[in-house]
Amino acid sequence: MANWTEEKISVAGTELAMIKGGSGKPLLIFHDELGYTGWMTWNMELAETRQLLMPLQPGFGKTPRLDWVRTYRDLAGFYSRVVRELHLDPVDVIGFSAGGYIAAEMAAADPRIFSRMILVAPMGIKPAEGEIMDIFPMTMRTHLRATVADPLHTPEFTKIYGGEMTPAQFEAFEEARSESARIGWEPYMHNPSLPHLLEGLSLPTLLMWGSRDRVVPRGCIDAYRRAIKGAQVQVIEGAGHRPEIENSAEFAKGVTNFLKG
Amino acid sequence: MGSVMNVEASIARITKKPKIVLIGNPLPVLKHPLRMAEELAEIDLISRGRLVTGWVRGAGSEQFFNNANPAYNRELFNEAHDFIIQAWTRPGPWRYEGKHFNYRHVNPWALPYQKPHPQMWIPGVLSPETVQWCAEHRYPYIGLGTAIGPTCDLWDFYADAAAHLGYQAGPENFGYLVPTFLAETEERAQELGRNFAFGGGQNAFSRPEHTLPPGYNSRDAIRRLARQPGGSWLGVSADKLGGSRHDDEEVTDFDEVRTKLTAGYKKSQQNLQTIIGTPKTVLPKLKTLMRVLRPGVLIVFNIQGPVGNEDRMTSMRLLAQEVMPEMREYARELDLPDSFTRTPGSVAFRSGSKRDPVVDRSPLSQLGLA
Numbered sequence: 168m169a170n171w172t173e174e175k176i177s178v179a180g181t182e183l184a185m186i187k188g189g190s191g192k193p194l195l196i197f198h199d200e201l202g203y204t205g206w207m208t209w210n211m212e213l214a215e216t217r218q219l220l221m222p223l224q225p226g227f228g229k230t231p232r233l234d235w236v237r238t239y240r241d242l243a244g245f246y247s248r249v250v251r252e253l254h255l256d257p258v259d260v261i262g263f264s265a266g267g268y269i270a271a272e273m274a275a276a277d278p279r280i281f282s283r284m285i286l287v288a289p290m291g292i293k294p295a296e297g298e299i300m301d302i303f304p305m306t307m308r309t310h311l312r313a314t315v316a317d318p319l320h321t322p323e324f325t326k327i328y329g330g331e332m333t334p335a336q337f338e339a340f341e342e343a344r345s346e347s348a349r350i351g352w353e354p355y356m357h358n359p360s361l362p363h364l365l366e367g368l369s370l371p372t373l374l375m376w377g378s379r380d381r382v383v384p385r386g387c388i389d390a391y392r393r394a395i396k397g398a399q400v401q402v403i404e405g406a407g408h409r410p411e412i413e414n415s416a417e418f419a420k421g422v423t424n425f426l427k428g
Numbered sequence: 429m430g431s432v433m434n435v436e437a438s439i440a441r442i443t444k445k446p447k448i449v450l451i452g453n454p455l456p457v458l459k460h461p462l463r464m465a466e467e468l469a470e471i472d473l474i475s476r477g478r479l480v481t482g483w484v485r486g487a488g489s490e491q492f493f494n495n496a497n498p499a500y501n502r503e504l505f506n507e508a509h510d511f512i513i514q515a516w517t518r519p520g521p522w523r524y525e526g527k528h529f530n531y532r533h534v535n536p537w538a539l540p541y542q543k544p545h546p547q548m549w550i551p552g553v554l555s556p557e558t559v560q561w562c563a564e565h566r567y568p569y570i571g572l573g574t575a576i577g578p579t580c581d582l583w584d585f586y587a588d589a590a591a592h593l594g595y596q597a598g599p600e601n602f603g604y605l606v607p608t609f610l611a612e613t614e615e616r617a618q619e620l621g622r623n624f625a626f627g628g629g630q631n632a633f634s635r636p637e638h639t640l641p642p643g644y645n646s647r648d649a650i651r652r653l654a655r656q657p658g659g660s661w662l663g664v665s666a667d668k669l670g671g672s673r674h675d676d677e678e679v680t681d682f683d684e685v686r687t688k689l690t691a692g693y694k695k696s697q698q699n700l701q702t703i704i705g706t707p708k709t710v711l712p713k714l715k716t717l718m719r720v721l722r723p724g725v726l727i728v729f730n731i732q733g734p735v736g737n738e739d740r741m742t743s744m745r746l747l748a749q750e751v752m753p754e755m756r757e758y759a760r761e762l763d764l765p766d767s768f769t770r771t772p773g774s775v776a777f778r779s780g781s782k783r784d785p786v787v788d789r790s791p792l793s794q795l796g797l798a
Contacts, residue, residue, distance in 0.1 A: 304492050306637045334654035341650045345643030349499035 179248040184229035186221040189214025197266030202343040212419040226346035243272030257282040275364035294386025316379035316407035323412040362394040372398040377406030440475035451482030456504035457494035465515040469538040477541040482549040489634035499643025563589035566773030570603035596775040599764040603725030610746040621704035626733025707750035724766035
């Protein structure tokens with residue numbers, strides 16, 4: 168069933184850990200601020216027609232931390248170098264939450280690096296209204312539960328977080344939180360100059376958002392839409408911050424349709 | 429007083445003799461360490477060299493409240509410390525370009541009265557990394573009401589590191605803070621002493637989720653935490669998660685909290701981590717702490733909960749008149765020089781020999797604390 172592998176690639180001056188799965192045209196995927204959660208239903212569905220490339224963010228346990236990366240913009244610069252060195256450009260991209268922030272920074276610096284961009288509940292721009300939830304001063308339990316609208320009726324949420332946590336999982340979780348804090352602490356999970364650099368972007372862009380998202384408010388989607396004229400918006404009704412596991416069928420359908428062009 | 433130093437500045441002006449011990453400045457939350465260097469220098473000047481300073485990493489909650497990036501806590505501590513020492517000792521103007529701080533022109537208006545700079549004592553709650561750092565810098569380490577057994581272990585750890593660095597540690601390298609309260613009668617002391625547990629006591633410095641901000645702990649400390657058994661992602665098992673009806677409610681049973689607090693308060697007296705009573709009952713306990721830990725500095729910590737001024741004055745009077753004279757005598761008997769009498773790190777250690785003991789654990793088994 169699992170047609171994926173985890174590889175180490177010597178690229179951009181480091182040993183980058185990468186999850187690779189499926190076959191077809193490459194699809195670059197940036198995981199969120201908590202790290203890669205494992206191969207889920209949405210991965211399986213997309214991997215039927217595409218080769219998924221999911222780099223594991225430096226400092227999150229598998230890829231060494233890069234001390235010189237001090238902001239999301241630095242991280243975006245690093246990933247742009249990865250894309251260039253692996254000759255992936257132009258490539259389709261999906262970024263989740265803080266991963267959306269990374270993709271948006273990359274597009275702002277060089278739109279030609281991507282062919283189509285999907286930002287799922289993206290951080291990165293200060294919301295027009297509301298606030299990006301402060302995920303750092305809260306317990307693991309409170310934070311994780313806030314990421315889905317209905318924890319009890321989200322089977323894949325239970326699959327990821329329902330059981331006992333191994334020491335290795337605890338360490339990985341803390342490493343992810345630490346690294347996200349290190350580069351996203353201030354201004355909190357956004358960059359005031361990003362919307363200005365996105366203005367005039369002609370890259371086909373899809374903004375996806377769950378209508379019950381408690382982490383990233385609708386105001387972020389509005390702010391992105393204001394910056395990127397012509398960006399499409401797909402609201403997944405009833406989902407929270409993780410539509411890909413809360414309603415993977417609708418999520419995968421939306422992604423597939425958009426990427427078909 | 430955290431980073432509010434007006435109080436110490438006024439004490440510098442209105443007193444003549446006492447040392448002004450200001451050891452709780454959290455370095456990692458500073459945006460402007462040059463200003464810190466100048467303000468402390470000013471207090472040292474006004475007091476004619478009576479300032480003792482020192483630094484902390486800051487509790488987890490202080491990282492949030494000062495918007496200080498916890499993932500850089502240790503780096504910020506080290507860089508601000510090194511910068512402040514330079515600002516006090518290196519003739520300006522000079523340029524500073526560090527990782528976290530930048531100054532084109534460092535040329536402080538005020539420099540410390542004491543040369544090269546005031547003493548530094550470092551308080552902590554037994555982080556081995558901090559103890560090691562203190563040993564390397566020959567700074568006295570102050571245990572903040574820490575459990576007596578582990579405190580002995582960390583003193584030994586410090587002394588071993590010191591021997592490795594070529595000096596013999598002694599009382600001048602150690603200090604200990606203990607919550608202490610006295611009254612005329614045992615009943616009154618116990619009644620008021622309960623206020624040490626007010627608001628949750630020492631362990632309730634902040635909400636649990638504020639105590640460990642991301643990146644605040646070292647990787648080793650996280651590893652130690654990860655090995656503690658019984659962890660689950662959501663605080664409940666997979667079965668319970670599926671069957672739970674009260675998904676988002678986190679119920680607090682305050683009676684249970686109260687029972688635990690009272691038990692903890694009693695235990696802290698048995699463990700000598702809180703000392704309450706009349707001069708007659710307090711003195712032998714403080715003497716035991718002095719004998720076991722051999723600190724050059726002993727700090728008594730008053731109640732943070734609600735106690736009236738009169739009772740506080742009584743406690744201080746009893747301490748000053750009926751306890752301290754005998755403690756001073758006992759310190760001489762035990763030979764406990766402080767860091768003013770003997771410079772920390774000034775006693776050479778001869779390699780190949782065995783280092784002198786820095787603690788005396790012999791009373792611990794009798795007290796059931798071994």
